[in-house]
Amino acid sequence: MGARLGLLIGLALAMLAVQSPLAAAQAGGLQLAITNIVPQMQTTYSWSVSITPNKQSISVPVGNNMGWAQVQYTVSYGRTRNQQLTYVLTGSITVQETAGQIRLLQDPVVIANPPSRPPLTLNSSAVTCPSLTLPANGVLSCNISAAYTGAQPMPGTLTASISTADGSSTATAAAVPYNFAGADSVDVGQTASVTNWFEQGSNVIQPYGVSGTQPPPGLVLEEGRDFTFTAYFGNVPATQCGQQQWQALMSASVTPSLDGLAQAAAGTAATQKVVASVPITLVNCGTGGSTTDFTDTSSSGGSSSGSPAAAPAPAVPPAAPSPAPAGSQAPPGVSFAEAGSTMCGGGACAPGSRCFDGWNCCPETVQVCGGVCCDNNRVCLMSQCVAQGSIPCGTAVCQNGQTCNNGVCCSSDRVVCGSTCCEQGQQCIAGQCAAAGSTACGAAVCDPTQTCASGVCCPAGQVNCAGKCCGGTNTCLQGQFCVPFGSTVCGSTVCQSPQQCAGGAVCCDPGASFCAGTCCPSGNTCSGNVCLQPGQSTCGSNVCSQGQTCQGGTVCCDSTATFCNNGCCASGNTCINNICAPIGTTACGTATCPINQFCGDPTTGTCCQNQNQVGCFQTCCNSPQQMCNQFTRQCVDRFNTACAGGQIWCPGANQCCAAGQVCAYGACMASSALPGGGGGVLPVFGRRLLGPLGAQQ
Incomplete structure (x- = not known):
């Protein structure tokens, strides 16, 4: 369809497999919508046909039984599958006039909008309209038909616009998305109808007989095939000698199938025809007809061409074939028709019949009509074989006994309604065939059991409720809700x-x-x-069940529980240092002491047994045998009887002092070191003194 159209479809075209109704855009009395879009992926096949005669020319004797010239023909039909798919888009754009004026329009413009690429306009040949004159309040539909062969196009959208001839008004259709994913896939030209025949004409001599295999009429091929047959030329009347240039014309055609073919690719299914011309020279003219065998003359081959070679018209047309020679004179494998027969396709028509389409025979007394013989006393009317007494009626033919009314054939007891004949007993109401007693109701027709309720046909007693019938046990509320009795309208719904x-x-x-x-x-x-x-209550963002209390304004706790660090301590526990602990537990600095223990040292968090222990920094001393040395932060013995004579026990030093020493300030020292006892410097054993000078530690 042109390089620009191919580029356009390659980038953008792919259509909706299922399309929703489209809202039409309106401008200046024009409404425009893109409708009936159909995507299709086609696998296409190309067919070819050729004819190859084995001789470039032949010499044919005149006179009966004077010998035969032979030409062997090979007719070849070939099929090729195209490797790439053809993506076809068909559809229509519909424009409606709404202002009651006759409009002259410009050609519509259809634009594809592929993703991340500039918009592209379809070639004008891809959009065709039957007319560009739009009647007042009329509708015009233009066809969209485009094709592309190559890689699958990406999705996008289509838009369309149309303007009046003077440019005073333009309508634009809403964008329509397209996507080839899921589109129907069809085979185009997978099969083909083939034909093969000998032409007739004023300068053409047809063969007298044919042997071998010619394609029969109506043959459909599913793959390529060759046909080879031999044509015999002879028994030419001597009256043909007045013309010097003759030829044999063999024709063949191939027509690919159209099944599933979208309009855009119709060109790929055009019929192809070839013609092979073999020049003929008549010999033995004026010799009295001496017997000669011409079967082996001119052995070099020829080929087919698009049209036969031109030749001057003969002085007289060719005569019908002469009576067949005796069986002994016929070439091997050839059966000749009886005298008076006429060549027709691959055979001959019997005497008294004629070949009317190159393949079929019809008696000379019978009329040929529309490609068939009008036998059984039928006549040809409107290109149809019909019974005598029939009459034309528009594009139809009425049978004998029918009448023509506005282009429609009807029996005398029927009523014509638009383009239809109503059934017996029906009447025409509002352009529709309906039972007797029916009534018009807007654009509808109500049957005798219905009544017209504001343009809607409803059973008797029912009303039009938003375009539907409402009655019986239902009632219509606010003119749009058909609901059971007792219902109420509640905002945008019905209770x-x-x-x-x-x-x-x-x-x-x-x-x-x-x-x-x-x-x-x-x-x-x-x-x-x-x-x-x-029994429930709110507690911050939580809801407390019955029996729970709100603690801290955010936590629901059971009545026997206590609040602790934004949580609840279960019954039997208490909150100590922001930790849930069993009742009886005591705090010890930042730690806790279990039941039956006490805090020996809150600074270090050391817990001791309740009985016979005292705390000593990070350990516990067994009392009364031990005491805590505040200077060494260790447990020391309070009593010891193992000291020798003259020695004393010093618990602060945890040793026996020698004779003459005293135990003071947690150490053994000479008495002269005490204040007033010699003036010596007092030793320092810790951060604080725990008793009067000289007291036993």
């Missing part, structure tokens, strides 16, 4: 009995209440936009 409208927006069961856009069941309460069951 069916026994439900009631709550908050003007929600349908609730009886006894329920509106709460934050929903319904609280009967017996519940709404608190803080939350539905609460009996």
